[in-house]
Amino acid sequence: MGSSSSSRNKIPNAQELMDQTGFSSAHLLRLRDRFESLDRNNRGYLSRDDFEALGGLAMNPIGGRIIEAFFSSGQDTVDFSSFVRILAHFRPTDRNRNKEGTQQELPSSRTRKLKFAFQLYDLDRDGKISREELLQVLRAMLGLQVTEEQLQSIAERAIQEADLDKDDAISFDEFKKSLEKMDIDTKMSVSFLK
Amino acid sequence: MEDLWTVAVAVFQLWIFVVVFFITLPAMFGLSLGVTSVYIQILVKLLEWATIRIQRGRQEQPSVPAPLPNGIIERAEGSMEEEMEQLRRSRSLEGGEFALSDALYFCKKGLESIVDDQVTQRFSSEELASWNLLTRTNQNFRYISLRLTIFWGIGVFVRYCVLFPLRITLAIIGLSWLVIGTTLVGFLPENSVKYWLSEVVHLTCYRICARALSATIRYHNKENRPQKGGICVANHTTPIDVVILANDGCYAMVGQIHGGLMGVIQRSMVRSCPHVWFERSEMKDRHAVTSRLRAHVAAKTKLPILIFPEGTCINNTSVMMFKKGSFEIGGTIHPVAIKYDPRLGDAFWNSSKYNMVSYLLRTMTSWAIVVNVWYLPPMTIQDGEDAVQFANRVKSAVACRGGLLDLAWDGSLKRGKVKDAYKEEQQKMYSRVIVRQNSISATHTRRDDQS
Numbered sequence: 001m002g003s004s005s006s007s008r009n010k011i012p013n014a015q016e017l018m019d020q021t022g023f024s025s026a027h028l029l030r031l032r033d034r035f036e037s038l039d040r041n042n043r044g045y046l047s048r049d050d051f052e053a054l055g056g057l058a059m060n061p062i063g064g065r066i067i068e069a070f071f072s073s074g075q076d077t078v079d080f081s082s083f084v085r086i087l088a089h090f091r092p093t094d095r096n097r098n099k100e101g102t103q104q105e106l107p108s109s110r111t112r113k114l115k116f117a118f119q120l121y122d123l124d125r126d127g128k129i130s131r132e133e134l135l136q137v138l139r140a141m142l143g144l145q146v147t148e149e150q151l152q153s154i155a156e157r158a159i160q161e162a163d164l165d166k167d168d169a170i171s172f173d174e175f176k177k178s179l180e181k182m183d184i185d186t187k188m189s190v191s192f193l194k
Numbered sequence: 195m196e197d198l199w200t201v202a203v204a205v206f207q208l209w210i211f212v213v214v215f216f217i218t219l220p221a222m223f224g225l226s227l228g229v230t231s232v233y234i235q236i237l238v239k240l241l242e243w244a245t246i247r248i249q250r251g252r253q254e255q256p257s258v259p260a261p262l263p264n265g266i267i268e269r270a271e272g273s274m275e276e277e278m279e280q281l282r283r284s285r286s287l288e289g290g291e292f293a294l295s296d297a298l299y300f301c302k303k304g305l306e307s308i309v310d311d312q313v314t315q316r317f318s319s320e321e322l323a324s325w326n327l328l329t330r331t332n333q334n335f336r337y338i339s340l341r342l343t344i345f346w347g348i349g350v351f352v353r354y355c356v357l358f359p360l361r362i363t364l365a366i367i368g369l370s371w372l373v374i375g376t377t378l379v380g381f382l383p384e385n386s387v388k389y390w391l392s393e394v395v396h397l398t399c400y401r402i403c404a405r406a407l408s409a410t411i412r413y414h415n416k417e418n419r420p421q422k423g424g425i426c427v428a429n430h431t432t433p434i435d436v437v438i439l440a441n442d443g444c445y446a447m448v449g450q451i452h453g454g455l456m457g458v459i460q461r462s463m464v465r466s467c468p469h470v471w472f473e474r475s476e477m478k479d480r481h482a483v484t485s486r487l488r489a490h491v492a493a494k495t496k497l498p499i500l501i502f503p504e505g506t507c508i509n510n511t512s513v514m515m516f517k518k519g520s521f522e523i524g525g526t527i528h529p530v531a532i533k534y535d536p537r538l539g540d541a542f543w544n545s546s547k548y549n550m551v552s553y554l555l556r557t558m559t560s561w562a563i564v565v566n567v568w569y570l571p572p573m574t575i576q577d578g579e580d581a582v583q584f585a586n587r588v589k590s591a592v593a594c595r596g597g598l599l600d601l602a603w604d605g606s607l608k609r610g611k612v613k614d615a616y617k618e619e620q621q622k623m624y625s626r627v628i629v630r631q632n633s634i635s636a637t638h639t640r641r642d643d644q645s
Contacts, residue, residue, distance in 0.1 A: 031309075034309060034310065037318060051308065054307050054311050055311065055313050055616070056303070056306070056307025056312070058616070059617045059619070060300055060307070060617070060620065061300055061617060061621050061624065066300075066301060087305070090302070121294075121297065137297060141300065141624055142625050142628070143618060145622055145625035146628075157292070179294065182295055184298075188301070189302075190306055192267055192309075
């Protein structure tokens with residue numbers, strides 16, 4: 001009957017994960033269940049095809065990008081800690097934690113959320129969204145629904161607006177600036193039920 | 195030693211006597227001694243007490259996560275246009291075209307699917323709102339009180355040592371009666387006596403099998419029961435659905451011929467009344483399947499065909515896409531909604547986790563199966579409607595009646611990937627959000643009509 005304690009033991013560094021991500025132990029248990037249900041072959045890690053089997057992700061135009069965000073460069077598997085750390089970006093921002101001033105910045109802070117969004121665009125992770133990268137994302141989101149010229153003009157307009165130092169690319173600060181009025185905290189949060 | 199033997203024989207005889215006279219014979223006549231309903235009432239009271247006890251216990255131990263049967267996140271219910279509008283409102287530009295923030299919408303939707311999606315959860319057993327004193331549904335329920343544990347212990351004893359042997363005996367009797375009875379009836383010439391006898395044999399055997407599962411079935415709207423020459427469609431949760439439906443009428447089954455025990459049963463069944471069994475090779479040829487079914491339906495005197503258009507077992511919280519093949523045959527469709535009560539036993543067959551035998555063993559060691567069956571009024575395809583639209587219409591009716599969620603996803607997602615058409619739909623929706631603005635401002639945009 002007491003299966004709760006045994007499932008916490010399945011999570012090796014639970015306390016560390018809780019401190020670093022801000023998830024409560026109840027959330028961690030739920031995420032563990034979710035991880036195990038996604039891991040169809042019970043291998044203890046997730047690979048790209050486990051993600052691609054999700055209908056909601058496969059039909060998402062930038063689904064491929066989102067999947068890539070889970071895999072650190074060169075790796076082909078995602079273990080539970082990496083899974084949780086990425087998902088932690090989408091926790092609602094705790095404003096109070098920063099006031100204590102002690103721990104390092106949580107993944108769910110505003111800056112880290114923006115960094116995550118930036119990396120959806122910035123494929124080669126060089127810190128700038130080039131025109132080509134922007135075009136690629138636009139193409140993914142729009143598919144065959146618009147012509148090449150429309151794509152180019154959309155990209156052109158977007159860069160002109162955001163690119164303040166006129167280097168024909170959008171840096172992370174310029175990205176932050178163009179999104180500064182937005183309520184990132186709610187728009188980039190997944191509300192986990194208690 | 196001999197005394198032991200005589201005692202064992204006497205017990206065995208008593209056992210058979212009880213089983214035959216109190217269960218099998220009433221089953222033949224469709225009567226019931228009411229034992230099962232008393233049992234169910236006691237169980238429900240017990241489970242309600244257990245729920246209250248557990249809730250009290252949970253308040254004292256807040257670190258244990260509460261069960262969340264509807265998913266672990268709360269989603270914002272808005273269309274793509276509404277959400278993008280909200281994302282852009284903070285910008286100074288009105289009627290903005292593409293904004294860098296648009297990707298955030300897709301990002302959030304994608305992350306939401308990773309954490310909790312509508313489909314994957316349908317292929318595992320429903321999470322209960324409270325524990326029902328079965329070990330197998332024990333997720334994160336800790337030790338709460340001594341009395342609860344005692345009841346659980348008694349439950350284990352009753353289920354495994356008293357109910358289980360009884361149920362196995364009944365199942366064996368039921369299935370052997372089916373094989374023997376149908377073979378005997380098969381020797382008769384084709385006349386009305388044969389049909390009547392075949393009906394009696396089938397009904398008796400299914401009723402015995404239902405008793406073997408301690409199934410309590412409530413039929414609603416019996417006036418809409420499927421007629422001869424029609425097609426009966428229902429949502430699929432488990433192979434037991436067949437037993438549940440056949441308790442109230444005779445159907446012509448459709449399926450693949452298997453080997454082994456199933457094959458013996460199938461072959462003897464078809465001797466007494468015409469079922470539609472296919473060879474494995476024939477199943478691949480959709481045209482052959484459809485024409486055979488069509489021929490069966492056209493002969494208006496034959497029994498209604500029973501088809502499960504979802505194609506696979508879903509966990510009875512939702513209804514997934516009905517495949518259009520069954521709706522192309524023609525004839526009247528009689529939809530049926532089946533809803534199991536999850537508190538007393540989990541009827542869902544998770545074919546990737548359990549094979550048939552272990553599934554049946556698990557079902558026979560649950561408390562009981564309580565099921566509601568609603569017969570819906572017959573539907574036919576209307577003018578200007580194609581098979582897919584008709585299938586969706588029937589699906590919505592079934593979902594609405596059964597209190598199930600109506601999903602458009604394909605049940606075969608259990609094993610395969612989703613089609614690209616869904617992604618194109620999303621891209622189309624997004625392009626409408628952007629291009630609508632663009633065509634006002636840009637000078638030389640060509641709008642491709644891609645509908």
